[in-house]
Amino acid sequence: MSAASVRETAVAxxxxxxxxxxxxxxxxxRVFWCTVTALVTVLVLGVLGVAIGSTWIAPATVVRALLxxxxxxxxxxxxxxxxxxxxxxxxxxxxxxVAGALTQTFTRNPLGTPDIIGVTSGASVGAVAxxxxxxxxxxxxxxxxxxxxxxxxxxxxxxxxxxxxxxGWRGGVQSYRLVLVGIGVSATLDAVTSYLLVRAKITVATAxxxxxxxxxxxxxxxxxxxxxxxxxxxxxxxxxxxxxLGIGQLGDExxxxxxxxxxxxxxxxxxxxxxxxxxxxAAAGPVGFVAFVVxxxxxxxxxxxxxxxxxxxLLGAVLVLAADLLAxxxxxxxxPVGIVTTVIGAPYLIWLLVRHRKEMTR
Amino acid sequence: xxxxxxPIPTLASERRTSxxxxxxxxxxxxxxxxxxxxxxxxxxxxxALAAxxxxxxxxxxxxxxxxxxxxxxxxxxxxxxxxxGSRVPxxxxxxxxxxxxxxxxxxxxxxxxxxxxxxxxFGVSSGAGLAVVxxxxxxxxxxxxxxxxxxxxxxxxxxxxxxxxxxxxxxxxSPVPLALAGAAVSALLGAVTSFIVxxxxxxxxxxxxxxxxxxxxxxxxxxxxxxxxxxxxLVLAVWNTRALxxxxxxxxxxxxxxxxxxxxxxxxxxxxxxxxxxxxAAAGPVGFVGLTVxxVARALVGTAHRxxxxxxxxxxxxxxxVADVVGRLVGxxxxxxxxxxxxxxxxxxxxxxxxxxxxxSL
Numbered sequence: 001m002s003a004a005s006v007r008e009t010a011v012a013x014x015x016x017x018x019x020x021x022x023x024x025x026x027x028x029x030r031v032f033w034c035t036v037t038a039l040v041t042v043l044v045l046g047v048l049g050v051a052i053g054s055t056w057i058a059p060a061t062v063v064r065a066l067l068x069x070x071x072x073x074x075x076x077x078x079x080x081x082x083x084x085x086x087x088x089x090x091x092x093x094x095x096x097x098v099a100g101a102l103t104q105t106f107t108r109n110p111l112g113t114p115d116i117i118g119v120t121s122g123a124s125v126g127a128v129a130x131x132x133x134x135x136x137x138x139x140x141x142x143x144x145x146x147x148x149x150x151x152x153x154x155x156x157x158x159x160x161x162x163x164x165x166x167x168g169w170r171g172g173v174q175s176y177r178l179v180l181v182g183i184g185v186s187a188t189l190d191a192v193t194s195y196l197l198v199r200a201k202i203t204v205a206t207a208x209x210x211x212x213x214x215x216x217x218x219x220x221x222x223x224x225x226x227x228x229x230x231x232x233x234x235x236x237x238x239x240x241x242x243x244x245l246g247i248g249q250l251g252d253e254x255x256x257x258x259x260x261x262x263x264x265x266x267x268x269x270x271x272x273x274x275x276x277x278x279x280x281x282a283a284a285g286p287v288g289f290v291a292f293v294v295x296x297x298x299x300x301x302x303x304x305x306x307x308x309x310x311x312x313x314l315l316g317a318v319l320v321l322a323a324d325l326l327a328x329x330x331x332x333x334x335x336p337v338g339i340v341t342t343v344i345g346a347p348y349l350i351w352l353l354v355r356h357r358k359e360m361t362r
Numbered sequence: 363x364x365x366x367x368x369p370i371p372t373l374a375s376e377r378r379t380s381x382x383x384x385x386x387x388x389x390x391x392x393x394x395x396x397x398x399x400x401x402x403x404x405x406x407x408x409x410a411l412a413a414x415x416x417x418x419x420x421x422x423x424x425x426x427x428x429x430x431x432x433x434x435x436x437x438x439x440x441x442x443x444x445x446x447g448s449r450v451p452x453x454x455x456x457x458x459x460x461x462x463x464x465x466x467x468x469x470x471x472x473x474x475x476x477x478x479x480x481x482x483x484f485g486v487s488s489g490a491g492l493a494v495v496x497x498x499x500x501x502x503x504x505x506x507x508x509x510x511x512x513x514x515x516x517x518x519x520x521x522x523x524x525x526x527x528x529x530x531x532x533x534x535x536s537p538v539p540l541a542l543a544g545a546a547v548s549a550l551l552g553a554v555t556s557f558i559v560x561x562x563x564x565x566x567x568x569x570x571x572x573x574x575x576x577x578x579x580x581x582x583x584x585x586x587x588x589x590x591x592x593x594x595x596l597v598l599a600v601w602n603t604r605a606l607x608x609x610x611x612x613x614x615x616x617x618x619x620x621x622x623x624x625x626x627x628x629x630x631x632x633x634x635x636x637x638x639x640x641x642x643a644a645a646g647p648v649g650f651v652g653l654t655v656x657x658v659a660r661a662l663v664g665t666a667h668r669x670x671x672x673x674x675x676x677x678x679x680x681x682x683x684v685a686d687v688v689g690r691l692v693g694x695x696x697x698x699x700x701x702x703x704x705x706x707x708x709x710x711x712x713x714x715x716x717x718x719x720x721x722x723s724l
Contacts, residue, residue: 109476109477109478110541110542111476111478111479111541111545112478116478167713167717168717170717176477177716177717179477179478180477180657180712180713180716181713181716181717183477183478183653183654183712183716184654184708184709184710184711184712184713184716185709185713187649187650187653187654187705187708187709187712188705188706188708188709188710189709190705191574191650191701191702191703191704191705191706191709192706194570194573194574194699194701194702195574195698195702195706197570198570198571198574198699198702202563202566202567203563205566205567205570206560206563206566209556209559209560209566209570210560213556213560288549288552288553288556289549289553292545292549293546293549296542333561335557335560336556336560338553338556339553339556339557339560340553342549342550342552342553343550343553343554345546345549346546346547346549346550346553347546347550349542349546350527350543350546350547353527353528353539353542353543353546354527354530
């Protein structure tokens, strides 16, 4: 297996590629076409997501309103009510997908979601504490709109990640040790969350559980901007680091020999994953399953030896947008999007596993 | 594929302990065996102390002679009631659950060759959880004596589904789809559980208490229901130890050594399911034990499964008992559930173990 990955990551002589400054990309038609298809799907789902709602707005009108050519009630519905939700959904999917691809690659483990760096557990403790401890005095939606929960979640996520990284440090960070430390820290934090949930009043526990599943129901433009800023900076940085990620997979000794500064690279990758995940979780809660499933789907669709970053991000956006569409339209009550992402993503991964029988047994 | 299992450790550690038939090497080997025997003996002592503490301490304050009188059925009515109605069941269930989860975790990590695998990965916990929630939602069942049957049924059905997916996908040969299919099915079942729990507050109330894992309010009938599963699971696990050592070298090498890989997998998966199902049914999904105890065992006695198996059982049992006692003492009348205490105490301890320099990777 490792022999195959060496052969694929090394630049084959005569292979065509693109070079922009320090970034070189090999031309892989299958990855390219998968990415283009995913991008088109994101756009279509985005327009549909704005079009579908309690009142139907024709897609043509949606596009005109987005371009600023429309005025009146449709324009208001599109830009003020529905666009923030769709944008948040797409960005949450994008950031979680890229973060998941990063962590799965650097831990060399398909179960290595961003959760293992403690981000999700930390964010959950912060948010659930804000909901449970503040729940007696004011309503949850007020806290959400006031920025209380996103801030609490972000603080929790960053502290937890810093603790995991700090404790994992021992003359350098080694991914196996980091994973184990992450397990320990996450378990402790999750227990705190459980404790808060068990001791809370049942109505408050319901609200907290809703947040823990991941939901887009209370999004506004104020949840879009921080997420957009993080995505705009961190996603390009992640793409730039893609080549180094491939080298990092060869093991520390080889990577150092090839000229990669392993520790600096690792800190950079972890920081990117943490920031991306924290932004997504602050905006919509820990939307279930996206960071785990999307890189695995991307890997199988594109036929690469590690999750393709951009494709994973776009597939994440596809998954969350489709899930939100389904959540809003197919159920009598607004099902949290995190449930639907799992209900769509899990069977698809299972189907891919069954179909790729031959590829999997190597 | 990105899962390039990290350097194969069994070889290295075996080489370290038994490098060859020279006299000095035999001496080294003998020291290693003596060390392992010492570890096992110390752990037996720790377990005995933990069991004694579990018998002696609780919200009803009874002196040592009172506990003994209650145990021998010569004490007062209260003493007998407390000892036989609460302390004995808790101690036995706690020890059985801890040992079963420790062994199940070891088998799980051995078969998936993944340090992030816990016994719940095959859908056992999520299947049991869904069944418990359905029991509350559809039939209104909340007593622990009845819940145990729902949990057992759900656990077995869910793991059969995971087996079918993996077998359809890869013929059980490769560890990667095993972990992925398990994670996908678990997430799917968890999403259905979330859906029900968020619609129905009574279900959430029952579920949030069940899901943290507790030994409280359980009588011996709970243990009687789970015991057959645990015993058969234990037999399968012991039968599986040699095969696991071979599988640790990689599927192809194990096949080359004459191991029947498919049979080994089926025996192992059956063992994991029965052990985890019995334990989860008795005490709820105590995830922490199965995830972390195997790492502790490998740090103590290396990777040979004939050693790690008993060590996992002992560490798991002692851990659960100690956590249960602490939970009884710190909470006063409203005791803290064992699952929460386990992670809050065990998390930092596990981090400390993971930070050791001589880390045994899987």
